[in-house]
Amino acid sequence: MKKIIALLTAVQFLLFSFSGCSKDKENSSSENNSSQVTQKDVVPNSESDFAYKTEGEEITIIGYKGTSTTVNIPETIEGKKVTKIGEKAFDGFEKPTEDDGKAYKTNNINSITSIHIPSSVKTLETGAFTNCYSLTSLTLSEGLETICEGAFACCDKLSAVAIPDSVKKIDSYAFFECYSLHELTMGKSVETIGEYAFYSCYNLHSMSLSESLKEMGTGCFAGCSSIAEVKIPSSLSSIPESAFFQAYSLTKLELPESLTEICNSAFSGCSGLTDITLPKKLDSLGDHAFYDCSGISEIAVPESVTKIGKFALGYTYTSDEETGEESDELLQENFKISGKSGSEADKYAKENKITFVAK
Numbered sequence: 001m002k003k004i005i006a007l008l009t010a011v012q013f014l015l016f017s018f019s020g021c022s023k024d025k026e027n028s029s030s031e032n033n034s035s036q037v038t039q040k041d042v043v044p045n046s047e048s049d050f051a052y053k054t055e056g057e058e059i060t061i062i063g064y065k066g067t068s069t070t071v072n073i074p075e076t077i078e079g080k081k082v083t084k085i086g087e088k089a090f091d092g093f094e095k096p097t098e099d100d101g102k103a104y105k106t107n108n109i110n111s112i113t114s115i116h117i118p119s120s121v122k123t124l125e126t127g128a129f130t131n132c133y134s135l136t137s138l139t140l141s142e143g144l145e146t147i148c149e150g151a152f153a154c155c156d157k158l159s160a161v162a163i164p165d166s167v168k169k170i171d172s173y174a175f176f177e178c179y180s181l182h183e184l185t186m187g188k189s190v191e192t193i194g195e196y197a198f199y200s201c202y203n204l205h206s207m208s209l210s211e212s213l214k215e216m217g218t219g220c221f222a223g224c225s226s227i228a229e230v231k232i233p234s235s236l237s238s239i240p241e242s243a244f245f246q247a248y249s250l251t252k253l254e255l256p257e258s259l260t261e262i263c264n265s266a267f268s269g270c271s272g273l274t275d276i277t278l279p280k281k282l283d284s285l286g287d288h289a290f291y292d293c294s295g296i297s298e299i300a301v302p303e304s305v306t307k308i309g310k311f312a313l314g315y316t317y318t319s320d321e322e323t324g325e326e327s328d329e330l331l332q333e334n335f336k337i338s339g340k341s342g343s344e345a346d347k348y349a350k351e352n353k354i355t356f357v358a359k
Contacts (some may be wrong), residue, residue, distance in 0.1 A: 021177050022093035022104065022131055042116050044074035052077055053086075060125075069113045075120040082120050085128040090115075092131040110134060119143035124151040126171075130272070133157065142166050147174045149194070156180055163187040169206040170197050172217060172298070177205060186210050193220045202226060209233050216240050225249060228272075234258045239266045241286070248272055262289045263310065271295055274349050278302055281309035285312045298336040300359070301345035308348040313337060342357045 038336040049066030050073075052059050058255045059082045061073065071090075075082060092110030096102050104110065114137040115129065121254060123146045129135070138152070142164045152158065153176040160183040161175065167187045170266035172194035175181060179200070184207040191210075195217035202225045211233045221227065230244065233264065234256040246269035253267070259279045263337065267273070274295040280302050282303035287309035294316045301308070331352065338357040339345035349356035 022095075024127065039207055042072045042118070044072045044118075045070075045294070047074060047077045049076070050074075050090075052082075054078075054080065057081070057127070058083045060084040060086045062089050063110075064090055064109055067108050069111050071112050071114065072116040073118055073121065075118040082118070084123045084125060085117070085121060087125045088127040089125075090129045091127055092133055104131070104133065107207060113137065115139070117141055117144065122146070124148055126150055127153065130154055140164050140167075147171060149173050150176060151262055152178060154178070159183070161185070163190060165189050168192070170194060172196060173199070175201060177201070182206070184208075188212060191215065193217060195219060196222065211235055218242055218244055219245060222246065228252065230254070232256055232259065237261065239263060241265055242268070245269055257281060260284070262286060264288055265291065268292055278305075280304060283307065285309060288315075289313070294332060297332075297334060298338065298357075301337055301339040301348075303340045303343050305344050308344055313348070314352060314354045 009089055045066055045068060050061050050065060051063030051065060052061045057080050058078050059077045060181060061082060072081060090109050094107050096105040096106040102237050105197045110133045111133060112132055115135060116139040119141040121144055126148045127150045132155045134157060135155045136157050136159060138158060138161060143267050144164050144167050146169045147167060149171045150173040152174050156177065156179045158178050159180050162185040165187040166189060167307050169192045170190060174197045176196055177200045180203055181201045182203045182205050184204060186208050188210050189212050191212050192215045196219045198221050199219055200223035202223055204224045205226050207227060213235050216227060218240050219242040221241045225246060225248045227247050228249050229252040230250060231254040237258055238261040241263040242265045244267050245265055249272050250270045251272045253273060253276060260281055260283045262285050265288040268288045268291040271292060271294050273293050276296060276299055278301060282302055282305055284307040285305060289312040291311050299313060311329050314332050315329050316332050318330050336355045336357055337345050337349045338359050341358040346356055
């Protein structure tokens with residue numbers, strides 16, 4: 001288990017290209033459980049509250065100069081449409097002085113509690129709202145198309161997000177370490193969810209995946225330890241590496257018949273699972289695919305499977321009660337695999353001294 005955690009952590013920091021979360025997990029619990037605010041007649045903040053640049057007939061907001069904790073982005077500035085929120089435009093991190101006694105210095109951005117983004121905005125660029133530590137209410141309007149890397153990373157009081165149907169891409173680290181996020185409504189047009197997009201959103205209870213989804217990135221829901229139910233849409237053929245790593249509370253998992261590949265550690269640590277039905281067209285199970293899924297006592301592996309990686313099925317770990325030391329790759333007691341005699345499942349069972357039931 002230590003090996004898996006070390007690997008996930010190493011990959012995480014290697015790929016985390018934007019500066020991102022700059023403070024500790026201080027005060028991460030949400031003080032406000034409000035969901036997405038619906039506002040038909042939103043009064044925008046004054047144009048003078050924003051720093052911006054003009055690109056032809058379009059405006060990109062590149063900074064916030066205002067003091068209001070409620071930010072309603074205007075649809076137009078100087079008569080031109082606001083179409084982008086620029087890179088780190090609302091990055092709230094400011095390095096504290098030694099006398100502050102906090103992990104960050106309070107400023108006009110990390111004090112913002114509510115943000116409304118109008119329908120004119122098409123793109124939220126890299127780190128657009130990262131480190132908005134006080135943000136609890138977020139409205140994303142229909143018309144938004146792309147949420148770029150780390151756009152809302154470390155908004156650790158944000159409790160609910162509704163992705164509009166117009167959004168097609170949620171990029172890597174988009175909601176990375178949004179610890180208070182407990183409700184996620186996914187728009188029906190989302191085609192891509194990037195690497196670690198919702199990493200360590202450990203209070204996330206409710207979520208659904210778009211039937212338009214074509215690609216999920218490594219570790220996209222890793223560390224989401226409160227998710228209880230996941231239905232993988234039929235639009236996907238592969239579950240990426242560490243996709244639901246350590247989703248401890250996951251008890252119901254539906255896999256589509258379109259699925260052909262479950263990659264390394266995809267469901268490793270999902271100890272709440274008790275029953276899995278693998279699709280009939282499944283071809284490959286990666287290393288540690290269902291490692292430490294200790295609630296599963298028996299699994300039927302279809303004849304279509306031609307590859308089963310190391311410790312993919314039937315393995316868990318234990319720790320010494322006195323020292324807390326973990327031992328890796330412990331064969332799960334009384335675990336069984338069923339399948340066709342002579343199949344890859346039969347071979348894996350024999351090699352790992354696991355009971356095999358021929359069917």
